[in-house]
Amino acid sequence: MRSLWLLLALVLGTNARCQDLLTARAKAWLDTLTSPAFDGRGYVNDGDHRAAEWIAQQFQRFGLQPVKQDYFQPFQFNVNSFPDSVKVRIDGKILRPGIDFLVDPESGKAQGAYALVHIAPDDLHTPERRRMTMGVLAGKAACVHWPATKNADTLRVYRQWERDLMHQVPVIKAVPKLIWSVAQEALPFPLIEVAAEALADSSALVELQVVNKLLSRRPARNVLGMVKGKGSKWVMVGAHYDHLGRMGPDALFPGANDNASGTAMLLSLAEHFGKKGNKPRHNLLFVAFAGEEAGLLGSQWCATDRPIDWKELRMMINLDILGTGDDGIMVVNATAQPRAFDQLVAINGSKGYLKEVKARGPACNSDHCPFVQRGVPAIYIYTLGGVAHYHDVMDRAETLPLTEFADLHALLRDFIQAWK
Ligand SMILES: [Zn+2]
Structure with missing residues (x-):
């Protein structure tokens, strides 16, 4: 009996340590993405370009394959900026x-x-x-x-x-x-x-x-990496990495919750499924979107350009604002995707990951929207509760607790693996 307790304590202890490790790695990614070196992942000093390079390096490190010759999907748009x-x-x-x-x-x-x-x-x-x-x-x-x-x-x-x-x-x-x-x-x-x-x-x-500077036809890039599964079907996991950048040298918008947190979750799932022993059921496409804050432009381009076999794309999961979770998560477009929502609720119920998995109707408020509009089954997940800095200079890494990061990672991992 004593050895059974010992074993249980060991297993629970190991699990807790894995969770701590996962959250610590996410915190390090969050610190990198929100650091002044990336200039708020916007248009002043080309902060978004450096963020894209860094994400591509992580994809490569995790063993993800590029879809085309490299990890980038380029496009262009006009953007107003304030460099001075x-x-x-x-x-x-x-x-x-x-x-x-x-x-x-x-x-x-x-x-x-x-x-x-x-x-x-x-x-x-x-x-x-x-x-x-x-x-x-x-x-x-x-x-x-x-x-x-x-x-x-x-x-x-x-x-x-x-x-x-x-x-x-x-x-x-x-x-x-x-x-x-x-x-x-x-x-x-x-x-x-x-x-x-x-x-x-x-x-x-x-x-x-x-003094503003209107940048016309400025290049931007989505970052794409894939992991081959066992069949022909695809599941896409997306999160925008861009944020607002800078208003001159004095005002930096780090965008920790929006959306370094979702990008960190994208990376943690990419790292998990990139490991040799974790081959997924379906082919997985991980996409870090550019241009979200300028009007969902990266996701629109991805849904137009269609880098993979489109009719085999069976689910798009959009991650945007995942820094807390004290009150669980919200699933946007859940009422239009009841099977996906029910499955998330069932997994969460049996594993006890999060306090609550809530449902919302369709809303064109993040990168799932261009996919929904083109008939792809898609859901958008954000965390509920805790700090609520939004689109301001206070949305910093040090204010973000990542309370339920590891539990949400586990829920998404299980859901991706279970989805048919
Ligand atoms: Zn966002």
């Missing part, structure tokens, strides 16, 4: 980039001092008022005050007004939360989003140093 220092002062007070303000991704240029003209919806409602307002604004900057709303139509109107103004003058706006993204085009003038406490109704002068 971005400076904003309101009434003489210097605002900190990334903390007190962000430039809207569609921003153009402005250099100089501008008197602020405070604008409300009434100033733009009718063509006459609009003409008057535009007359007053000449040579100045518009500080827009929109009443708070969650109505999507109203928000669309506000956005259109902002873009109309950005054709004429710099625009300033107070926002409750500073959330950045990537745009494929640039308007003539910038829109500066400012933390509410940095702007007042009495603010009178803004000094701007904003």
Whole structure:
């Protein structure tokens, strides 16, 4: 009896150590992907290109095969970028980039001092008022005050007004939360989003140093590696490695949760199935997507270019934001893929990996979407609970606990192996 306990303790201990090891390796990958050397895996300093090279090296190290002559699937898109220092002062007070303000991704240029003209919806409602307002604004900057709303139509109107103004003058706006993204085009003038406490109704002068650089037909690359299975069917595992990059030298967006975490999971699964003894049932294609933040561009290109036998592609699993898991995981498109969802729930139930596996309907919010649109069975998984930094400078590796990383790895591994 004692030896049985000893054996059990040994097995459990070994399993716990494997889990610790797996999470420690993921943490190291996360640190690499989010380090300043990769510049937020965006477009300033070509951080995304270096990340792609590094991922290809890992694929090679794991024994993955390239699909074509190398691990890359190149494509191109336009992207607006901010390589130089971005400076904003309101009434003489210097605002900190990334903390007190962000430039809207569609921003153009402005250099100089501008008197602020405070604008409300009434100033733009009718063509006459609009003409008057535009007359007053000449040579100045518009500080827009929109009443708070969650109505999507109203928000669309506000956005259109902002873009109309950005054709004429710099625009300033107070926002409750500073959330950045990537745009494929640039308007003539910038829109500066400012933390509410940095702007007042009495603010009178803004000094701007904003110079964008619109990169046209800039090259980007998905990174693809495959492991041959026993038959002709394919399962694809995807995660985008790109993030927002930098807003000038002072504001770095490390994108730890979004999506160094998903990229680390992609690598951990690639490493597992790349090992000689772990030959998968199906052929596996691992894809690290580029251009997700600019509009799902890498996954769109992959679903268009179709590097493998498309009619044999039986499942696409998209991994995006996997840094926590305290409250389990969400499966997007679960209602459209009930067999996959039920299987995830069943495996999780029998093995007790995660607290909960939840279902959501279809949503075009990440890289599974272009595949769903082309009739490929696809699901998208993200973790629930814990820290919630998103598209801001705080989404750093040191804030990310990877709470359920090892358990989720095990669930995905089992699911990939069980899928028919
Ligand atoms: Zn993402």
